[in-house]
Amino acid sequence: MMVLEQLRLGINIDHVATIRNARGGTLPEPLRAALLAEVAGADGITAHLREDRRHIRDADIEALVAGLSVPLNFECAATPEMQAIALRHKPHAVCLVPEKREERTTEGGLDVVKDEAHLAKFIAPLRDAGCRVSLFIGHEAAQIEASARVGAAVVELHTGHYCDMVAEGAEAEAAAELAALRLGATHAHSLGLEVHMGHGLDFETAAKVAVFPEVVELNIGHFLIGEAIFRGLGPAIEEMRRRIDLARGGADRAVS
Ligand SMILES: CC(=O)[C@@H](O)[C@H](O)COP(=O)(O)O
Numbered sequence: 515m516m517v518l519e520q521l522r523l524g525i526n527i528d529h530v531a532t533i534r535n536a537r538g539g540t541l542p543e544p545l546r547a548a549l550l551a552e553v554a555g556a557d558g559i560t561a562h563l564r565e566d567r568r569h570i571r572d573a574d575i576e577a578l579v580a581g582l583s584v585p586l587n588f589e590c591a592a593t594p595e596m597q598a599i600a601l602r603h604k605p606h607a608v609c610l611v612p613e614k615r616e617e618r619t620t621e622g623g624l625d626v627v628k629d630e631a632h633l634a635k636f637i638a639p640l641r642d643a644g645c646r647v648s649l650f651i652g653h654e655a656a657q658i659e660a661s662a663r664v665g666a667a668v669v670e671l672h673t674g675h676y677c678d679m680v681a682e683g684a685e686a687e688a689a690a691e692l693a694a695l696r697l698g699a700t701h702a703h704s705l706g707l708e709v710h711m712g713h714g715l716d717f718e719t720a721a722k723v724a725v726f727p728e729v730v731e732l733n734i735g736h737f738l739i740g741e742a743i744f745r746g747l748g749p750a751i752e753e754m755r756r757r758i759d760l761a762r763g764g765a766d767r768a769v770s
């Protein structure tokens with residue numbers, strides 16, 4: 515088995531805030547989860563400040579910026595409000611995602627082709643401020659090519675549909691989606707874009723995409739926060755690290 519560069523594992527802590535907000539108090543604290551994730555081997559922390567603040571809130575972003583030792587990947591919609599917040603905090607990375615207030619979770623990728631002019635203008639000041647701008651998109655070639663044109667440094671390919679197909683036992687569709695993600699990763703890499711993947715990944719699906727050599731980072735949240743109920747957050751993250759390292763051909767480096 516070929517040994518590839520170790521994948522960066524970004525831990526999304528949005529759903530710690532979902533649990534906190536269910537009671538309206540201050541516990542559990544997303545920052546505490548993020549610090550624990552760092553200790554467990556997270557290479558970065560992802561937090562999505564939605565327009566409706568349904569999970570992460572502005573104060574969480576401030577606490578993360580002040581308290582983290584690893585890079586923050588700030589996910590947000592491409593709106594003037596979010597651009598101002600990003601420019602105030604200057605996180606390591608800004609990942610632009612599509613948002614619909616009525617959706618339960620991020621349903622698809624950005625339509626970079628349609629919003630090319632807007633995104634090019636939107637990205638420029640973030641890039642000038644030193645943020646690595648990432649676009650959360652589907653695997654379609656046209657979206658990848660438009661992402662390169664608008665000046666993004668990174669694309670994060672949406673793995674949600676692949677994960678849904680696996681969960682439904684739709685084997686042919688899952689295989690086709692995985693193949694399309696693979697092609698998308700190769701295409702994006704060939705255009706000079708750094709390639710990340712994320713959304714809906716669990717131990718099995720993360721291992722499947724971890725083998726793609728062009729992918730350098732996975733962002734994983736909901737599954738791990740759920741898994742933390744059963745085995746604790748640290749052990750859940752360590753197990754994810756072990757599985758993706760193993761898939762990547764680095765069993766000797768994997769946490770035992
Ligand atoms: C963009 C993305 O995939 C994550 O931010 C994910 O959306 C987690 O948050 P939600 O459950 O609010 O979609």
Ligand SMILES: NCC(=O)COP(=O)(O)O
Binds near residue numbers: 670711712713714734
């Ligand atoms: N960008 C994807 C992400 O941060 C994690 O998504 P999920 O694992 O919470 O679905």
